[in-house]
Amino acid sequence: xxxxxxxxxxxxxxxxxxxxxxxxxxxxxxxxxxxxxxxxxxxxxxxxxxxxxxxxxxxxxxxxxxxxxxxxxxxxxxxxxxxxxxxxxxxxxxxxxxxxxxxxxxxxxxxxxxxxxxxxxxxxxxxxxxxxxxxxxxxxxxxxxxxxxxxxxxxxxxxxxxxxxxxxxxxxxxxxxxxxxxxxxxxxxxxxxxxxxxxxxxxxxxxxxxxxxxxxxxxxxxxxxxxxxxxxxxxxxxxxxxxxxxxxxxxx
Numbered sequence: 001x002x003x004x005x006x007x008x009x010x011x012x013x014x015x016x017x018x019x020x021x022x023x024x025x026x027x028x029x030x031x032x033x034x035x036x037x038x039x040x041x042x043x044x045x046x047x048x049x050x051x052x053x054x055x056x057x058x059x060x061x062x063x064x065x066x067x068x069x070x071x072x073x074x075x076x077x078x079x080x081x082x083x084x085x086x087x088x089x090x091x092x093x094x095x096x097x098x099x100x101x102x103x104x105x106x107x108x109x110x111x112x113x114x115x116x117x118x119x120x121x122x123x124x125x126x127x128x129x130x131x132x133x134x135x136x137x138x139x140x141x142x143x144x145x146x147x148x149x150x151x152x153x154x155x156x157x158x159x160x161x162x163x164x165x166x167x168x169x170x171x172x173x174x175x176x177x178x179x180x181x182x183x184x185x186x187x188x189x190x191x192x193x194x195x196x197x198x199x200x201x202x203x204x205x206x207x208x209x210x211x212x213x214x215x216x217x218x219x220x221x222x223x224x225x226x227x228x229x230x231x232x233x234x235x236x237x238x239x240x241x242x243x244x245x246x247x248x249x250x251x252x
Contacts, residue, residue: 004232006033009081013039013062013125014090014142015049021142021187021223022090023052028224029088029231037081039073064091064121074128083134086231089125089141092118092164098156106156118160119167126171126182135179138231141168143184143242145250165242172240181239183230188218188246212247 039062062073094114146154147161
């Protein structure tokens with residue numbers, strides 16, 4: 001049975017384990033017929049994704065803090081797979097010290113690293129990606145409501161996500177002529193490796209659940225399904241948007 005992504009090749013960046021939102025996106029897109037390619041940061045992290053993806057040819061090393069690594073990764077992808085139809089960017093990082101208490105705990109080094117890995121990397125990936133993207137194609141990045149609200153302990157990551165969302169809008173403007181759509185999914189809080197790094201993350205999950213419209217937190221699968229839609233030709237009129245997939249938490 002064919003799906004809305006049959007015949008499309010999509011790169012997913014940022015799978016850490018089976019609880020990653022990126023993994024949910026990959027699974028949903030694969031169900032819709034997409035051929036998925038994955039990146040991993042280094043050999044240490046490769047062992048985790050290798051447990052999920054047995055085909056080593058689909059695993060490409062890429063450290064987004066290095067332009068050389070990004071260029072090499074996309075050259076490898078092109079040589080192995082040819083042109084691709086989309087990229088899911090699900091990469092963010094901030095030091096633990098940046099994710100607790102007051103924003104005054106932020107340091108110049110920690111702030112710069114968070115902005116580089118969490119926001120600039122999307123621009124860097126797009127720069128390399130345009131060379132091997134088909135027309136039409138789609139880019140999707142993952143963000144969170146802490147970009148526009150001062151949520152407890154999110155701090156520097158909230159600022160980084162705000163920069164990421166702004167980057168998404170500028171990319172949507174400049175890549176539209178090439179048939180490339182660019183959007184962000186603002187996913188609700190769920191139990192992931194990224195969330196566990198935030199001080200008081202258990203309370204964050206409880207609060208998020210209490211503020212959903214149905215009292216149930218959003219799932220990995222629900223976020224993944226939205227990603228599959230944005231990657232498909234059904235979303236040809238959608239670009240430059242932040243799509244909330246959080247069971248209405250952002251309404252409160």
